[in-house]
Amino acid sequence: xxxxxxxxxxxxxxxxxxxxxxxxxxxxxxxxxxxxxxxxxxxxxxxxxxxxxxxxxxxxxxxxxxxxxxxxxxxxxxxxxxxxxxxxxxxxxxxxxxxxxxxxxxxxxxxxxxxxxxxxxxxxxxxxxxxxxxxxxxxx
Ligand code: GDP
Numbered sequence: 131x132x133x134x135x136x137x138x139x140x141x142x143x144x145x146x147x148x149x150x151x152x153x154x155x156x157x158x159x160x161x162x163x164x165x166x167x168x169x170x171x172x173x174x175x176x177x178x179x180x181x182x183x184x185x186x187x188x189x190x191x192x193x194x195x196x197x198x199x200x201x202x203x204x205x206x207x208x209x210x211x212x213x214x215x216x217x218x219x220x221x222x223x224x225x226x227x228x229x230x231x232x233x234x235x236x237x238x239x240x241x242x243x244x245x246x247x248x249x250x251x252x253x254x255x256x257x258x259x260x261x262x263x264x265x266x267x268x269x270x
Contacts (some may be wrong), residue, residue: 131210136249137258142200143243160219166206166268172198204262216248
């Protein structure tokens, strides 16, 4: 299996409820290693840039407003098949459809306030990691 790096965000609904540790524990239990982590307040410009691919979707403005409504924790996760493994432990976008034991099933409030972001491909993982981290901030 290939060792990969993926990008994760613990979203404002989760930091507000003090779930940073609980969510990080689920990631670690899934075999992922946190090799970079920082708590930040995203600017509107940053959030719009990060979610640029969703610009045409009807929920774009709501999503950006939600993502800047409080601090987030951005992380780089490393492990075997990290991209797919993280998507698995996150669960479906809508918590109503998420499998038991997933982060979104246990913690998400709604389809929007769904506690975590995770890259959907290795290619996007690289882009997203570079968006938030300098190489020297990642220590494997
Ligand atoms: P993900 O890869 O599972 O995070 O899902 P998407 O890439 O499709 O959507 C990005 C994010 O937009 C999701 O994690 C949600 O926070 C939000 N989102 C997705 N669908 C909806 C929706 O129908 N309404 C709202 N308000 N937000 C949504």
